[in-house]
Amino acid sequence: MSAIQYTAAELAERFDLLVKGDGGRLVDGVGTLAGAGASQLSFLSNGKYASQLAATRAGVVVLSAADAAGCPATMLVAADPYVAYAKIAALFERLPAAPAGIHPSAVVAASARVSASASIGPCCVVGDGAVIGDGAVLGPHCIIGEQCTVGAQSRLVARVTLVTRVTLGRRVLVHPGAVIGSDGFGLAFDRDHWVKLPQLGGVLIGDDCEIGANTTIDRGALDDTVLEEDVRLDNQIQIAHNVHVGAHTAMAGCAAVAGSARIGRYCMIGGNAGVLGHLELADRVTITAKSLVTRSIREPGEYSSGVPLQENLLWRKNAARFKHLDEYARRLSVLEKDSDND
Amino acid sequence: MSAIQYTAAELAERFDLLVKGDGGRLVDGVGTLAGAGASQLSFLSNGKYASQLAATRAGVVVLSAADAAGCPATMLVAADPYVAYAKIAALFERLPAAPAGIHPSAVVAASARVSASASIGPCCVVGDGAVIGDGAVLGPHCIIGEQCTVGAQSRLVARVTLVTRVTLGRRVLVHPGAVIGSDGFGLAFDRDHWVKLPQLGGVLIGDDCEIGANTTIDRGALDDTVLEEDVRLDNQIQIAHNVHVGAHTAMAGCAAVAGSARIGRYCMIGGNAGVLGHLELADRVTITAKSLVTRSIREPGEYSSGVPLQENLLWRKNAARFKHLDEYARRLSVLEKDSDND
């Protein structure tokens, strides 16, 4: 289908890799070690798949020098095969067509400034004072609220909502269903009912960020909610108002960060992990899946909470005992004292 | 309102049930034991509601033979009253009108193939090469990306997004806000920043699957993400790239499955439960609510993690002790040795 083709030698040249074998081997796509054919390139970076190398029918394999023995294909040797593969594979990705200009079904406010090179898809709505940068792509059904900015070369895949006072940097990628700049959840309790705090801040998203499908990022109460550059959020993540996320931090699906928390740079937040409000996490903190962070973390490292999965009947017995753990600890101390006194 | 009416005898005949009482009793709707009136049918399948049977004003009750004593209404005796009730109730459901044809506000690519019997609702966007099968219904605001297929008799209630390379089987039901075929979360770390792995696979959804509101299912990195037939997903579920879900598996709201995990057939995944990446779950595995699966499960059965809810002050004491559990276990062993040596 694809007319895109590269020789192994061309790929080696382009990405500074070492060819072993037939440098003239043509590649027109990528695949897994198990599934790739003779005109496809594959990779080995996870030891779990090493056993598949000998039998691969891929024409070219990207791998580390240590794995080169026994590879039946042309090799591209890389210091980090996963990174090298990622860059090569990008050559074979075909994005949906996004012609410059405004689709006739889109509704664009007269006061909006839309670059002539931007693409505004079907049924998009662009509000007063919004700015759409050069080469930006708004897929179908995107809503760009008043005073929002979409930076150059950013791509909103489809059905993305920027509510109000949202600024996206350059090359930001946002997936369908994401809602950015919605009201933060601010309430004051007035004797017998709730009074809403108006959410007067905005959201700043740095260059090269990625925001997953159905992820929500609320705008700040007074100051802004901030994602620094190259922050990577998976699907269904919740970022509350006034959160600050440092550059290059990645969060897996269904993670949630409560209001005014401050996450460092190069952090990794696992799936469905949570961070309570007003906490601070240092740079290079990793939180494992489903853990809850209930205190600030000052030191880089890996942190966890939770208990292991067990067969339900065993688990019930252990879980029931958890309710008496404090008592057990005290009884243990008593026994130790008794023992010392013997 | 509804002109639909059946006699008890007609329902018995249709669903192979036994009538006890007045077979000519007319039914024009369904209701709870507590709320149904003389022209309505109710059911008893959960022992919790048995005490409501004697006082019910329902005209007809579906129940098991064991519960028949003391029922004041005409009875339809069923081996499984819940299943029988489900089938009867479906007769009284009225779906929104979905006339065949393409709404004038929809934007359909010239290269898309839309069955003449399909219904394409207001503001739908159907991309290049998409295929919409016979009798398929796209409610308002659905987006069907390039190369996506919606099988015959499938129904996308409203505002469903199929991003790219998504194939839905027949009779698939998808609720609003669902995003299927979005980019998987694939990143390689290149010294000081992230490089995105292009997501070149697709999503295959089998016949008779149901996908809940705001659920997200990512497309595969190379191979496809797969749901076999009759998989039932509740709302706000996250299915990552290259996950494989076996037939007839059901997941409750907010469950999440990480990349490349393989879930068996007839599994039950509880609300907000999680499964880590690359794991395998056998057939007929049940995971209780909010549990985290951190290892593959080879045997059918029920599995759990977590600790029980307590009043906060008690919980704090026990939770604080958890941080020393390893130490307690060692101290316990020391005491036992001392005791043996006495």
Place this chain on the structure above:
Amino acid sequence: MSAIQYTAAELAERFDLLVKGDGGRLVDGVGTLAGAGASQLSFLSNGKYASQLAATRAGVVVLSAADAAGCPATMLVAADPYVAYAKIAALFERLPAAPAGIHPSAVVAASARVSASASIGPCCVVGDGAVIGDGAVLGPHCIIGEQCTVGAQSRLVARVTLVTRVTLGRRVLVHPGAVIGSDGFGLAFDRDHWVKLPQLGGVLIGDDCEIGANTTIDRGALDDTVLEEDVRLDNQIQIAHNVHVGAHTAMAGCAAVAGSARIGRYCMIGGNAGVLGHLELADRVTITAKSLVTRSIREPGEYSSGVPLQENLLWRKNAARFKHLDEYARRLSVLEKDSDND
């Protein structure tokens, strides 16, 4: 920008506060203690920020009498400064323009009743028999299903979906991506496959409720799912079919309530907390973040589950021991008996 201005004395009069200092001080906006300028009003309600008071450049500060010493600005003394600030700040919020009338791109059924003072935004779809009340605002891309009602002065910010048989009270605020009235997750297992239970109930949302972005609220199976008045739901919350939520209850992001659970009034449900189906929670119950409620709660108070976060290597040791907690408890009892027998 904003032409809105008030003197400190005017604000004091309006909200029944005590002025200390220059009552003629003009305020044209609000800000944090650290960020507000001379024409802005700030507030102090959280002791954490008390140290910022002396250095604030805000023209006016709302605070309690106890905090008044050392404030360099004009003061508005309030019994509850947070509530007073919330009400004042609302004066400075500017909502997007929402002119009465129906946008030409909207698709409104002939049988729908839309108040002349309502605003129907671009690409909205309003179904048969729907009712849109006086002064209600539907932002862009809202879908109002058949037989749904939007009460007077309610505001659907953008891209809200009311599926079927949904009734919103007055002054209800719904954020983008929310799906209300989707099918509840009702299935009966028929030997080897699932049979769907038709979801024939609706959803009733009381006056002054707020529903967060991408939150889902399913309609009832037979009776309705109900939120009483002034219920406040944050983003990505899941409310299953037939849940009943009492007035003034608030839930933080990613909380989830399973089918037919009944939550009292004035409850506080923490972020990502869960409540299993068919349970009842009394009034004024607080559940802390990520806790799972597995039994009904009859007494007001605060409840928790979970274990504390630790550095991963320590956590692993303790978590591994959890699997033997029942055994440890029994071994402890044996030792105690032995000790008694000494």
